[in-house]
Amino acid sequence: MTKRIKTDICILGAGSGGLSVAAGAVQMGAKVVLIEGGKMGGDCLNYGCVPSKAMIAAGHHAHAQAHSAAFGIANVVPQVDYAAVKDHVASVIGAIAPNDSVERFEGMGVEVIQDYGTFISETEVQAGDTFIEARRFVIATGSSPLVPPIEGLDTVEYHTNETIFELRDAPERLIIIGGGPIGMELAQAHMRLGIPVTVLEGAKALGKDDPELVAIALDRIRADGVVIEEGFKVSRVSQQDGITVHAEDGRTVQGSHLLVAVGRKANIASLGLDKAAVNHERAIEVDEGLRTSNRKVYAIGDVTGGLQFTHKAGYDAGIIIRSMLFGLPSKVRTDHIPWATYTDPEIAQIGLTEAQASEKHGDKLEVLRFKFDENDRAQAERRTEGLIKVMVVGGKPIGASVVGLRAGELIQPYALAIANGLKISALTNMVSPYPTMTEVTKRAAGQYYVPRLFQNDFVKKVVRFTQKYLP
């Protein structure tokens, strides 16, 4: 039966971005309709961040069993039950799912429609038999795995992030096409669970991060046993001795299972964007305030392209709530959005990398460096492979890059500093408890003062003078 709804805000997509808008807007008094065609929680909860980090955690435990001898504890060969690991993954998703559930959002007062939505005009969306007119629309439909037109791919059974976490029989040998964050995180997790993995990367693995840091991470990932073939331009895939992937240069790699992880495509195909007068090419085009070419329609998160992270979708949500609910001008910025790749060691980045900062600021750039082997906690943990670099211009950090144990946590003081335009002295003024890994963030900042204080003749003269005459 046809139903018609008039509302303040209608959101398409209940993933990281859409849920944040819905929760914020309804709790501040707006009437909100939330349309979700797939699973509540979107990619992050069901096929992305959560299952991948749960698998990484399982891999970490298996790896620790096999690598404890240096601590005086005998190594053992871990007995991995792949299906039980998947039960663990499912139970972690299950533990978080209530936060994103229909019941929770209906409890807050959101009207949730479980169907796919499509624009039928500039002011109306249809979802099943329901027609929704809204003062403002939010497109938060996310992205899907990009499956490139590789010859023969459609003749073999392949996985993407949408199916790999459902697989319960352990692959004998896993091939992953794509050495980005998805490929490398899942490669190392599987390897540590006892599954031989080969990653086929067309260019450079983890190519979006600082190459010096990436080299440190890749050394350890290779030491775990992952084979990483870079510059591997896939020409075709065939069903031959299991699955065989062929490169343009004649290399071939065989495996029992194939995971394709070569990037994302925005979920825009069935949104009726032309009827909504929303400009788009590969992703939805938005202005600085995340408004589309139709002023009533906003777009946030993965569907806009750019940085595709859960915390970016959540940040976008805050920007448009300000604008939709209070009419206040608000602009997105991206210089303060960090990211982390949860390989072991992790790699984390905020702001400009050294190469980007050098290109932009030339001689004005100072790069501060601190290695983890000078950190006592890293020594105690036997995790001394690690490096932090901080890019400083005019006394302020404009970027930081970290590789090492818990880099995703260690980047956060710099996330705070860059978000608030703090000087490098804000980091050196901080007192870190000893012994913690976070001390590396302060010690890196401290390098700023080494030439200014410890290698400075003028300072030395002043100190000699004061030592003569100070009572």
Ligand SMILES: Cc1cc2nc3c(=O)[nH]c(=O)nc-3n(C[C@H](O)[C@H](O)[C@H](O)COP(=O)(O)OP(=O)(O)OC[C@H]3O[C@@H](n4cnc5c(N)ncnc54)[C@H](O)[C@@H]3O)c2cc1C
């Ligand atoms: C394997 C993997 C690991 C990842 N790990 C991390 C990580 O560790 N940290 C991190 O920050 N990011 C990570 N990401 C990225 C993160 O998952 C995304 O950036 C995030 O989910 C984007 O949120 P979103 O709200 O834009 O879209 P999504 O979370 O994808 O939500 C979009 C929702 O819209 C729904 N939808 C689509 N079309 C319609 C329609 N027409 N009508 C109604 N509903 C519709 C979809 O079903 C979906 O539920 C990972 C991604 C993957 C694939």
Ligand SMILES: NC(=O)c1ccc[n+]([C@@H]2O[C@H](COP(=O)([O-])OP(=O)(O)OC[C@H]3O[C@@H](n4cnc5c(N)ncnc54)[C@H](O)[C@@H]3O)[C@@H](O)[C@H]2O)c1
């Ligand atoms: N820890 C995290 O925050 C995290 C983890 C996973 C994913 N993500 C998000 O999901 C996005 C998608 O991840 P992704 O790893 O799929 O994409 P990506 O675009 O980051 O990396 C894809 C890789 O595949 C390679 N590639 C592309 N086509 C290829 C081909 N035909 N043959 C061989 N290699 C090919 C590219 O050179 C690139 O290195 C990320 O950019 C990120 O925004 C985040």
